Amino acid sequence: MERQAFDTRAAFQAQLALLLGRARVSLRMFDPDYADWQLGSASTDALLRAFLRGGGSLQLVAHSNARLERDAPRFLRLLQDYGHLIECRVTNRSLRHLTDSFCVADERDIVRRFHRDFFRGEADFDAPSSTQTCLERFEGIWAETTAGLHANVTGL
Template sequence: MPNERTAGEQPLPEGRFDGREAFDGIVRAALSAAVRQGWKELVLSDPDFADWPLGERASVEALQAWSASGRRFILLAQRFDVVERNHARFVPWRRMWDHIIECRVVRAEGSNAVPSAIWTPEWCAHRTDPERSRGVSGFDPRARRELREAIDESWRAGRPAFPASTLGL
């Protein structure tokens, strides 16, 4: 049955969330759902990903299990130095799966702030107040469309960043 879950599976949350623990749980649930449901595309967007649980073993294991041919992973940020510094397990995974990952950096100017969000074709989570980790998540098609439009707008203003390797002469 499609709605049955095995022990330890986290359902994708719907509605408002408040606080760092709630947001961390949402990220973990999203990565787990990406594996279970075989999402073809996963978009993570945040000014710097400083307080995301990307460096956790479980997060990288979920991303590894999700990674496959035909997948697309998009990372959008205002800066990636925090990712490199704070998410030691995530960085090697990013290097290994460079062929499915696109990273862009956006200079935040005025209303061009990068949203703090997770977007998938079926579900999304948007931290409307990243400082307090408050926001909303769910399956609403209109909310997903509006969030994707905001992400796409930032994406167009960005430039490639966070390379898998640094080549030098």
């Protein structure tokens, strides 16, 4: 597949759904707050449950988990059901200036937005070389995080 540019909410969410449906082993996600990711929607929940049932693992980093706690009860149930395969982390204050957003699946597929305030971005599938920079960034971000959401912390 070739790189697909997008610049609308609907196109971003369609590319993200395609990526989630293709994922088999790993998902690495970074977004300041996941406000536009629809992690609490029924369709995203179904995609993530299928991924996790197959033994995939999810690593999610945000500046704040408040939106997920408030607006995504399905994601919180997913965390309760598959907490052993999901790790949610929160960035340290030193990284709060980061405003981009991305999801890498299986080190071969990527959907990324260049800035959280805009839907302009790109998706690239079957392109391991396109994921390398974001994977390296993710590892650097991950190293500067603390524990985030846990099913028992949210009262579930």
